[in-house]
Amino acid sequence: MKKELSAIEAKFEAQKIAFGPMYFQAMVAMRDLGVLEYISSHRKGVEIASIIRDMDLSEYTITLLIESAEVLGVVEVEGTIVRISKIGFFFLKDEMTRVNTNFMNDVCYLGAKEMTESFKTEKPAGLKVLGDWPTIYQGLSKLPEPAKKSWFEFDHYYSDNAFPEALKIVFKKKHRNLYDVGGNTGKWSIACAEFDPQVHVTIHDLPVQVAVAKQNVQEKDLSDRISFREIDLLDSAQKIAPGADAIWMSQFLDCFSKEQILTILRNAHQASTADTTLYILEPFFDNQNFPAAQYSLVATSLYFTIMANGNSKMYRLNDMKELLDTAGFEVVETYPLIGDSYHTILECKIKH
Amino acid sequence: MKKELSAIEAKFEAQKIAFGPMYFQAMVAMRDLGVLEYISSHRKGVEIASIIRDMDLSEYTITLLIESAEVLGVVEVEGTIVRISKIGFFFLKDEMTRVNTNFMNDVCYLGAKEMTESFKTEKPAGLKVLGDWPTIYQGLSKLPEPAKKSWFEFDHYYSDNAFPEALKIVFKKKHRNLYDVGGNTGKWSIACAEFDPQVHVTIHDLPVQVAVAKQNVQEKDLSDRISFREIDLLDSAQKIAPGADAIWMSQFLDCFSKEQILTILRNAHQASTADTTLYILEPFFDNQNFPAAQYSLVATSLYFTIMANGNSKMYRLNDMKELLDTAGFEVVETYPLIGDSYHTILECKIKH
Numbered sequence: 001m002k003k004e005l006s007a008i009e010a011k012f013e014a015q016k017i018a019f020g021p022m023y024f025q026a027m028v029a030m031r032d033l034g035v036l037e038y039i040s041s042h043r044k045g046v047e048i049a050s051i052i053r054d055m056d057l058s059e060y061t062i063t064l065l066i067e068s069a070e071v072l073g074v075v076e077v078e079g080t081i082v083r084i085s086k087i088g089f090f091f092l093k094d095e096m097t098r099v100n101t102n103f104m105n106d107v108c109y110l111g112a113k114e115m116t117e118s119f120k121t122e123k124p125a126g127l128k129v130l131g132d133w134p135t136i137y138q139g140l141s142k143l144p145e146p147a148k149k150s151w152f153e154f155d156h157y158y159s160d161n162a163f164p165e166a167l168k169i170v171f172k173k174k175h176r177n178l179y180d181v182g183g184n185t186g187k188w189s190i191a192c193a194e195f196d197p198q199v200h201v202t203i204h205d206l207p208v209q210v211a212v213a214k215q216n217v218q219e220k221d222l223s224d225r226i227s228f229r230e231i232d233l234l235d236s237a238q239k240i241a242p243g244a245d246a247i248w249m250s251q252f253l254d255c256f257s258k259e260q261i262l263t264i265l266r267n268a269h270q271a272s273t274a275d276t277t278l279y280i281l282e283p284f285f286d287n288q289n290f291p292a293a294q295y296s297l298v299a300t301s302l303y304f305t306i307m308a309n310g311n312s313k314m315y316r317l318n319d320m321k322e323l324l325d326t327a328g329f330e331v332v333e334t335y336p337l338i339g340d341s342y343h344t345i346l347e348c349k350i351k352h
Numbered sequence: 353m354k355k356e357l358s359a360i361e362a363k364f365e366a367q368k369i370a371f372g373p374m375y376f377q378a379m380v381a382m383r384d385l386g387v388l389e390y391i392s393s394h395r396k397g398v399e400i401a402s403i404i405r406d407m408d409l410s411e412y413t414i415t416l417l418i419e420s421a422e423v424l425g426v427v428e429v430e431g432t433i434v435r436i437s438k439i440g441f442f443f444l445k446d447e448m449t450r451v452n453t454n455f456m457n458d459v460c461y462l463g464a465k466e467m468t469e470s471f472k473t474e475k476p477a478g479l480k481v482l483g484d485w486p487t488i489y490q491g492l493s494k495l496p497e498p499a500k501k502s503w504f505e506f507d508h509y510y511s512d513n514a515f516p517e518a519l520k521i522v523f524k525k526k527h528r529n530l531y532d533v534g535g536n537t538g539k540w541s542i543a544c545a546e547f548d549p550q551v552h553v554t555i556h557d558l559p560v561q562v563a564v565a566k567q568n569v570q571e572k573d574l575s576d577r578i579s580f581r582e583i584d585l586l587d588s589a590q591k592i593a594p595g596a597d598a599i600w601m602s603q604f605l606d607c608f609s610k611e612q613i614l615t616i617l618r619n620a621h622q623a624s625t626a627d628t629t630l631y632i633l634e635p636f637f638d639n640q641n642f643p644a645a646q647y648s649l650v651a652t653s654l655y656f657t658i659m660a661n662g663n664s665k666m667y668r669l670n671d672m673k674e675l676l677d678t679a680g681f682e683v684v685e686t687y688p689l690i691g692d693s694y695h696t697i698l699e700c701k702i703k704h
Binding site: 014087301302 | 357359360362363364365366367368369370371372373374375376377378379380381384385409410411412413415416417419420423424425426437438439441442443446448449452453456457460461462464465467468471472474609610637642643644646647648650651653654655657658663665
């Protein structure tokens with residue numbers, strides 16, 4: 001939004017914010033009722049009368065959806081012919097957009113009404129629409145559908161696609177003893193154990209997560225290669241043990257506030273020697289190739305506010321570097337991941 | 353959205369739709385917590401650290417709101433200085449934008465989640481979040497706050513500003529006997545009686561509305577100049593009586609579907625002679641000077657879908673002209689209202 005807007009343009013942009021929820025729901029309806037797909041299937045455009053004739057929907061519905069979509073640039077209308085636009089194509093077919101839309105609608109929409117309250121209390125005041133938990137992490141396995149499906153699809157979309165490249169980067173060095181701090185369900189630890197047959201991994205997480213991870217590790221028959229350490233990393237009295245070649249934190253620190261991140265990094269620091277490498281994988285919102293990605297990541301921060309825990313967020317690359325510096329680490333290498341990933345890996349050593 | 357977008361731009365636009373509700377709530381929070389006002393009060397910009405110091409809000413809250421506002425172009429950030437943009441100015445200060453935002457948040461936001469269901473059933477499936485009525489018209493006087501205040505502010509903003517110009521247009525001709533069809537609370541009828549001391553007005557509406565109008569008319573001491581006719585205009589057996597010089601329908605027809613509008617116009621036709629003038633005042637969404645107005649009016653159609661009655665909408669000018677033609681009227685004059693009005697007056701006569 002660099003160019004200077006006229007008052008008329010600025011007033012228009014303000015209306016786009018003001019009616020964002022209404023048009024969002026209209027486009028979800030247009031997609032879910034199959035109208036966008038029907039229009040998309042006619043590449044050269046289709047008569048509006050044909051849509052009304054062919055679909056089991058009222059003329060009112062078709063007319064209003066097309067009028068809304070035209071305002072948004074999702075379809076283009078010429079006389080009585082309507083065709084899908086590039087924006088409409090992405091809204092309908094692009095995986096990132098589909099995942100974002102469902103996450104917004106199924107997980108965040110109703111809870112977002114409590115945004116002001118969430119900021120006032122620094123608690124996820126919107127979470128109550130899904131269940132009665134202090135943070136969403138206690139509720140993930142019990143989320144009602146379709147929130148559960150949409151949450152995991154969103155999580156999967158923004159994390160798993162980072163694994164193949166990340167494994168290559170981490171195992172450029174030989175690591176015999178790797179700590180997966182915030183190991184969650186054990187996905188990354190299992191991927192490491194399968195990637196390098198000589199590495200031993202120790203998952204560090206809360207007891208409730210360790211229980212889930214243990215089961216996943218047993219199912220993969222990797223119990224001799226993956227150990228577990230129950231630990232609450234927000235309690236600075238619970239120390240990470242020395243002895244790791246590598247400490248890995250994958251999309252873990254964005255679950256915490258700056259103060260909490262500092263506590264965790266200082267804990268990692270006391271467990272590190274000059275030979276220990278700390279790896280941090282995060283999607284930094286200011287280190288993205290495309291504006292759509294930045295837009296999604298800042299919105300994801302707001303999800304943390306209203307639904308997750310009320311005090312975490314996506315960070316700028318420099319914010320993280322400053323926190324690492326304060327905790328006594330220096331970044332020795334910065335790897336942007338290639339392909340469809342939104343992530344950066346910071347390779348860190350303790351400062352001397 | 354006429355220019356050809358690149359795939360990257362189109363994907364970005366699709367994300368703006370996908371996260372519209374999230375950013376909407378973030379900007380409402382930023383406004384309601386006073387952060388936008390604080391930034392606006394420093395015309396040359398203000399240090400982010402000063403906002404954190406001066407306001408009773410966390411660094412987390414301030415940081416996240418500014419990051420969100422920057423993504424939307426609501427503020428501009430240079431280093432550690434933040435200032436409000438033109439878009440932010442309109443979001444904060446412009447009456448239309450304020451009224452639209454509160455209407456969206458207080459009346460429509462939660463109900464909009466039922467958009468798909470509303471289209472499927474052609475019922476206002478979102479209305480249940482405000483109360484248990486078949487349409488919002490039965491519930492208006494009983495709406496919970498802040499929905500009630502926001503509904504009436506919205507209604508007031510988009511209708512009352514039309515009155516002064518409309519009176520001048522209608523009373524260019526001498527009308528002794530005017531029917532205010534869909535007279536609602538009697539506002540227009542009272543304005544007519546006060547504008548022209550010789551006119552007699554008859555409010556036509558449902559019994560429940562007539563009761564309210566009667567009280568308002570009595571309070572203004574105009575009971576000898578304003579009469580009442582209880583009528584259900586969707587029942588074609590209930591005829592409008594002949595004898596009017598003018599039949600006036602102000603923002604009335606947009607409360608109905610095309611089929612219903614035809615029923616009402618045919619009823620007006622059977623009551624008309626060559627000497628009768630039919631006036632229709634409507635905000636036609638394709639007959640606006642500014643894109644912000646079109647954007648608001650199409651969104652207002654969606655409000656009718658989810659909250660009002662499930663089957664009415666704002667119309668295109670030509671849609672209304674075609675309905676008038678089918679009902680036997682011709683448009684003899686089209687008056688666009690000047691100033692801040694969004695309305696057009698159609699002056700009609702029966703065809704010969």
